[in-house]
Amino acid sequence: MIPMVDLKTQYHTLKPEIDQAVLDAIESCQFILGPNVTSFEQETAAYLGAKHAISCASGTDALHLAILAAGIKAGDEVITTPFTFIATAEAICYAGATPVFVDIDPETFNIDPALIEAAITPRTKAVIPVHLFGQPADMAPIKALCLKHRLLLIEDCAQSFGASISGEMTGTLGALGCFSFFPSKNLGCYGDGGLVTCATNELAEQIKVLRNHGSRIRYHHSVIGFNSRLDDIQAAILRVKLRKIDQFNSGRRRVAHLYSELLGDMVSVPHEDGTGVHVYHQYTVLTERRDVIMAKLAEKQISSAVYYPIPLHKQDVFAAAYADTVLPVAEDVASRCMSLPVYPEMSEESVRLVAQTIREALVG
Numbered sequence: 001m002i003p004m005v006d007l008k009t010q011y012h013t014l015k016p017e018i019d020q021a022v023l024d025a026i027e028s029c030q031f032i033l034g035p036n037v038t039s040f041e042q043e044t045a046a047y048l049g050a051k052h053a054i055s056c057a058s059g060t061d062a063l064h065l066a067i068l069a070a071g072i073k074a075g076d077e078v079i080t081t082p083f084t085f086i087a088t089a090e091a092i093c094y095a096g097a098t099p100v101f102v103d104i105d106p107e108t109f110n111i112d113p114a115l116i117e118a119a120i121t122p123r124t125k126a127v128i129p130v131h132l133f134g135q136p137a138d139m140a141p142i143k144a145l146c147l148k149h150r151l152l153l154i155e156d157c158a159q160s161f162g163a164s165i166s167g168e169m170t171g172t173l174g175a176l177g178c179f180s181f182f183p184s185k186n187l188g189c190y191g192d193g194g195l196v197t198c199a200t201n202e203l204a205e206q207i208k209v210l211r212n213h214g215s216r217i218r219y220h221h222s223v224i225g226f227n228s229r230l231d232d233i234q235a236a237i238l239r240v241k242l243r244k245i246d247q248f249n250s251g252r253r254r255v256a257h258l259y260s261e262l263l264g265d266m267v268s269v270p271h272e273d274g275t276g277v278h279v280y281h282q283y284t285v286l287t288e289r290r291d292v293i294m295a296k297l298a299e300k301q302i303s304s305a306v307y308y309p310i311p312l313h314k315q316d317v318f319a320a321a322y323a324d325t326v327l328p329v330a331e332d333v334a335s336r337c338m339s340l341p342v343y344p345e346m347s348e349e350s351v352r353l354v355a356q357t358i359r360e361a362l363v364g
């Protein structure tokens with residue numbers, strides 16, 4: 001049996017450290033905005049090279065808080081990709097703004113910078129690229145466009161913790177970076193968690209206030225905020241895992257590179273352009289014969305998944321409003337993509353078994 005991710009094996013390798021960290025956090029009884037939260041934020045800011053890192057309750061909340069801190073409101077438009085998890089667009093809608101979907105690059109599956117300018121209107125306030133599957137979006141042209149048109153650049157880094165481009169970490173390339181610590185993410189906790197990075201004291205202050213009931217001083221409330229804090233216990237777990245993140249990500253890259261070597265003649269394998277470091281949150285291929293491959297893998301108890309089967313403009317929630325939106329690349333990729341098991345602890349033997357099973361599915 002080969003799962004998509006193997007959280008149990010990872011827990012067992014880290015068990016002594018994680019158990020101790022959790023017990024210490026419980027013993028301290030500082031459960032909300034406690035010492036592990038402060039330390040984790042400082043350690044994450046240092047790791048990423050970000051001026052500020054402010055934790056919150058989830059990746060979705062990180063996007064929501066970042067969008068509010070950026071001043072995005074009803075009537076505004078925000079440009080993003082249609083080929084992502086729904087949360088990217090949900091957070092735009094929470095603020096009353098409208099997502100404007102721009103088609104993706106067929107090789108990286110990330111927003112296509114060449115198509116952004118045509119989507120800018122007087123209402124556009126921000127661009128949210130997603131570093132999908134752990135592959136950094138093509139940030140240089142996106143940054144240039146944001147500068148030219150005075151748009152805020154907010155990165156969705158939920159799948160890209162530790163990925164970099166030209167030596168800079170994702171989450172430090174725009175005004176705000178949004179991370180998720182959902183258990184299966186590259187840096188995952190044991191529940192929900194998220195974090196926002198930013199470069200200015202003003203934005204950091206606003207996010208801190210918004211995540212804690214609009215309050216700077218206890219029982220003094222300046223704005224309507226939220227209850228969106230990372231638990232101290234989760235922060236304690238994340239501090240242990242943060243120390244191993246480079247090792248985890250290089251394990252994922254090792255698995256991915258072996259897959260690409262073994263599968264390159266059968267399916268379209270992920271493209272790495274050389275400037276970015278892809279951290280393979282997912283290993284996603286394109287094939288005309290997805291159903292045949294997935295059935296064969298299932299027969300051998302090997303997991304596989306389709307991320308994502310329906311681009312956002314085709315989802316029930318958006319379909320009516322976006323009836324005139326045609327995004328041929330996202331629609332084509334959604335019809336042919338499939339993701340294979342990838343996790344840091346995956347053995348070479350398992351990778352070879354997956355590849356061999358795909359070969360059997362395709363050539364019989």
Ligand SMILES: *Cc1c(COP(=O)(O)O)cnc(C)c1O
Nearest residue numbers: 058059060085087088158180182
């Ligand atoms: C996981 C994810 C989110 C949301 O994160 P949660 O912590 O689950 O709320 C947002 N955007 C993308 C691209 C994601 O993969």
